[in-house]
Amino acid sequence: MNFVQNSKPSILLVDGMALMFRAYYASAVTGYIRRTKAGVPTNAVYGFMRYFWDAVQKFGPTHIACCWDLGSKTFRTEQFAAYKGNRSDAPDDLIPQFSLIRDVMDSLSIPNVSSPGYEADDCIGSLAARFGKEMDVLILTGDHDMLQLVTERTSVIIMKKGHGNYMVYTPDSLLEEKCLTPGQIVDLKGLMGDTSDNYPGVRGIGEKTALKLVQEYGSVEGILANLDQLSKSVRAKIEADLDMLHLSRQLAEIRCDVELDCTENSCRFELNPALVVSKFEELEMASVSSWLGVV
Structure with missing residues (x-):
């Protein structure tokens, strides 16, 4: 060879x-x-x-x-x-x-x-x-x-x-380039969904907002524990699509x-x-x- x-x-x-x-x-x-x-x-x-x-x-x-x-x-x-x-x-x-x-x-x-x-x-x-x-x-x-x-x-x-x-x-290059840990990739997909795999995540939350939320609160659990800290608009979107958020995260994992x-x-x-x-x-x-x- x-x-x-x-x-x-x-x-x-x-x-x-x-x-x-x-x-x-x-x-x-x-x-x-x-x-x-x-x-x-x-x-x-x-x-x-x-x-x-x-x-x-x-x-x-x-x-x-x-x-x-x-x-x-x-x-x-x-x-x-x-x-x-x-x-x-x-x-x-x-x-x-x-x-x-x-x-x-x-x-x-x-x-x-x-x-x-x-x-x-x-x-x-x-x-x-x-x-x-x-x-x-x-x-x-x-x-x-x-x-x-x-x-x-x-x-x-x-x-x-x-x-x-x-x-x-x-782990180092992922953190350096995307400011994410491996586990946070799943949280990100749970929030923003995936158009290529055809699951929606939380309607109205795109990659930019999802990234900001995950980086600030660490995980979906961290975000949900701090809903009162979020803007009214973002909080309303998450609360309205809570089941799909959890399902999308399961599909992404x-x-x-x-x-x-x-x-x-x-x-x-x-x-x-x-x-x-x-x-x-x-x-x-x-x-x-x-x-x-x-x-």
Whole structure:
């Protein structure tokens, strides 16, 4: 393999959904969709591998796992039927590539991790909680909700615009940039809601007000204990939407207790050259095998 692994054990937890969508849209915007001779679309698979391998080379993990959503029904949709209800269907050219990239991960001997009723975020949170006791954890994503998982042992790597650009969040850098602790990310989302996940928070309270309240009073509990200190307008909005505030905070919180069949040993990153070469020949991407240093 043409990259250097850290001498100290670390695990890279990949947000497969975030990388897949980013890879698809980054190439689809040009109007050109890469395909095999048989017409199978592979642009998202190719782009995924570019993003993935760049991060592996940069951060040198000794262990890797890739986490996925399984479908639209989760415990969150049971709590709030409209959760993510504003999302459009995946493009036709992307749909077959979800199984292709999982096959690719299999060929790289990287576990594909998911669980019925839970999202990829919950799988990542649960693996981070488990493996963080033994080694450093690196979470690769574009989703700022993941910042709630930052600890002294868990860093969140946010993929920024452009190839190979990252912001690595630790407790110190999160506090420095956003003036928030990891737990306060959940309080912030409870107040302001999340338009991309389609839950409202407290109607009439946007990010600016939510940030000010969380920074001043520390948490939702702190805010509620000091309602008499708030302006009449803000207090009225919170009191009118108290149930939705608590529900939105529940929806925003990533579960870290999902039981997953994924062991430290199964995540050890060791390529089988024959498997890798065979898979990328099948996908007509021999160049990827070259990146991985197996040809």
